[in-house]
Amino acid sequence: MSEGSQFREHSLEVGRRVYIETYGCQMNLADTELLLGQFRRCGYEPVRDPAMADVILLNTCAIREHAEERVVGRLGDLYRYKARRPDLQLGIVGCMAQHVRDRLLERLPFVDFVVGPDAYRRLPEVLQESGRDPYIDVRLDRSETYADLEPHREAGVRAWVTIMRGCNKFCTFCVVPFVRGRERSVPAGVVLRQVQQLAEQGFREVVYLGQTVNAYHDGEVDFATLLRRTNEVPGLLRIRFTSPHPADMSEATLEAMATCAKVCPQVHLPVQSGSDHVLHRMARGYTVEQYLRLVEKLRNVRSDMALSTDIIVGFPGETEQDFEATLRLLREVKFDQAFMFQYSARSGTKAARWPETVSPEEKLRRLREVIALQEAIAHERNQAWVGKRVEVLVEGPARKKAGWTAGKTPQFKTCVFPAPQPPVPGSVVTVAVREANSHTLFGELAA
Numbered sequence: 005m006s007e008g009s010q011f012r013e014h015s016l017e018v019g020r021r022v023y024i025e026t027y028g029c030q031m032n033l034a035d036t037e038l039l040l041g042q043f044r045r046c047g048y049e050p051v052r053d054p055a056m057a058d059v060i061l062l063n064t065c066a067i068r069e070h071a072e073e074r075v076v077g078r079l080g081d082l083y084r085y086k087a088r089r090p091d092l093q094l095g096i097v098g099c100m101a102q103h104v105r106d107r108l109l110e111r112l113p114f115v116d117f118v119v120g121p122d123a124y125r126r127l128p129e130v131l132q133e134s135g136r137d138p139y140i141d142v143r144l145d146r147s148e149t150y151a152d153l154e155p156h157r158e159a160g161v162r163a164w165v166t167i168m169r170g171c172n173k174f175c176t177f178c179v180v181p182f183v184r185g186r187e188r189s190v191p192a193g194v195v196l197r198q199v200q201q202l203a204e205q206g207f208r209e210v211v212y213l214g215q216t217v218n219a220y221h222d223g224e225v226d227f228a229t230l231l232r233r234t235n236e237v238p239g240l241l242r243i244r245f246t247s248p249h250p251a252d253m254s255e256a257t258l259e260a261m262a263t264c265a266k267v268c269p270q271v272h273l274p275v276q277s278g279s280d281h282v283l284h285r286m287a288r289g290y291t292v293e294q295y296l297r298l299v300e301k302l303r304n305v306r307s308d309m310a311l312s313t314d315i316i317v318g319f320p321g322e323t324e325q326d327f328e329a330t331l332r333l334l335r336e337v338k339f340d341q342a343f344m345f346q347y348s349a350r351s352g353t354k355a356a357r358w359p360e361t362v363s364p365e366e367k368l369r370r371l372r373e374v375i376a377l378q379e380a381i382a383h384e385r386n387q388a389w390v391g392k393r394v395e396v397l398v399e400g401p402a403r404k405k406a407g408w409t410a411g412k413t414p415q416f417k418t419c420v421f422p423a424p425q426p427p428v429p430g431s432v433v434t435v436a437v438r439e440a441n442s443h444t445l446f447g448e449l450a451a
Contacts, residue, residue, distance in 0.1 A: 021048060021056055021059070026063045032098055034165070039097065041155045045128075048128060061096070064098040065098065065099050066179050075108075079115065093117065095115055095119065098121060104351075116138055118141075151191055161398070161429050163202045163211070166190065167213065167217065168217065176353060179351075182352050184215065187215075189220050189223075190222065195234075196230075196234065203240045208430045212244070226254075231261070247272050269306035271310075273299070275333065276315065277319065281323075310341075310417065311340055319355070320355055320360055331373070335377070344378065345371070383441060386443075387440050393436050393437070398431050400426075436448055436449075
């Protein structure tokens, strides 16, 4: 899956009140919806303003550099509410809580609870007991999927559905197996009932989530079969998933993508590096040649397939030749989008024990170069849509153009167009693309 800092607030007005800020990836956003469902069932109401809350939670991410400093700084800011109201409870949940519990408590002695991703089930009831000592539960649970709990989602067009938790890959740079545990899948029947309910509630698109989402298997149903069954849900228009692992992309999944009309021609396929030497040190489980063969297969599934990826530069042992190999791979694959990062060590991972061989200045140079190249490629890819018509699932008003409407194409490209009478969110319209930049298609409603 793609990562990066995100922030979301949820609102209602009455009852014992909870305020949640969410940082990180779509999995964290989905976990916040799960937490809100739990809190609502226990009599809490979400609020937009932390000053109105009885409980303040930060749902955290441990994946990216400086995440801990950002959370510590934000909690320090939020402490002013607790200073005025000592009965207010302030806590940390999520991946960072799992990863750096002791360090957080040393730096933030006023925190009331630290709860990892497998310990959400009883959190609202525990907080109502309000003991004097901080409540801590960061135990990993190999069986916990929260399959019986219903998330609380705000109305919208797209719904995120977690179908599996944890990861078995143990890439040398990644903390996910340590903070989210081993892979376990939500039963297919539970997933499909949830999708049916979402379609009945007006959601038009579902995005299946998992750290290695295409490794899904509940003991009877594999990922390809789940896609086929989801394709049959009435009222649903589009199906997406993130993030698949290249080593788990089976022929059955490729066939399901080719034959299921609702599965979108868009895949986020993290490659991390274009060097076999670096991929081996990362323990990614594939070579550049194998990755390129998979790209060819995906583009044979649909000629209009859009591909995005993750890139890390400056990994321990990465030479200039390794970096040049990554640039060559970008030029060859021509990704529609990429999430690009400098390597930063994560405590507890294997790579964190290795000496850094790339200076901070050189990491920054490489990152800037890879970003510049990818921006040019993305511009080229989007320019290819100029003069064509695209089907846009309407989401709402465009953020930067007053009087314009925004939505997503099947390739998950943002498309904006003027609409004096805006189409209803969730409707699908045909747009003739007139212009494009690296990030957005611009067009007009087609006759």
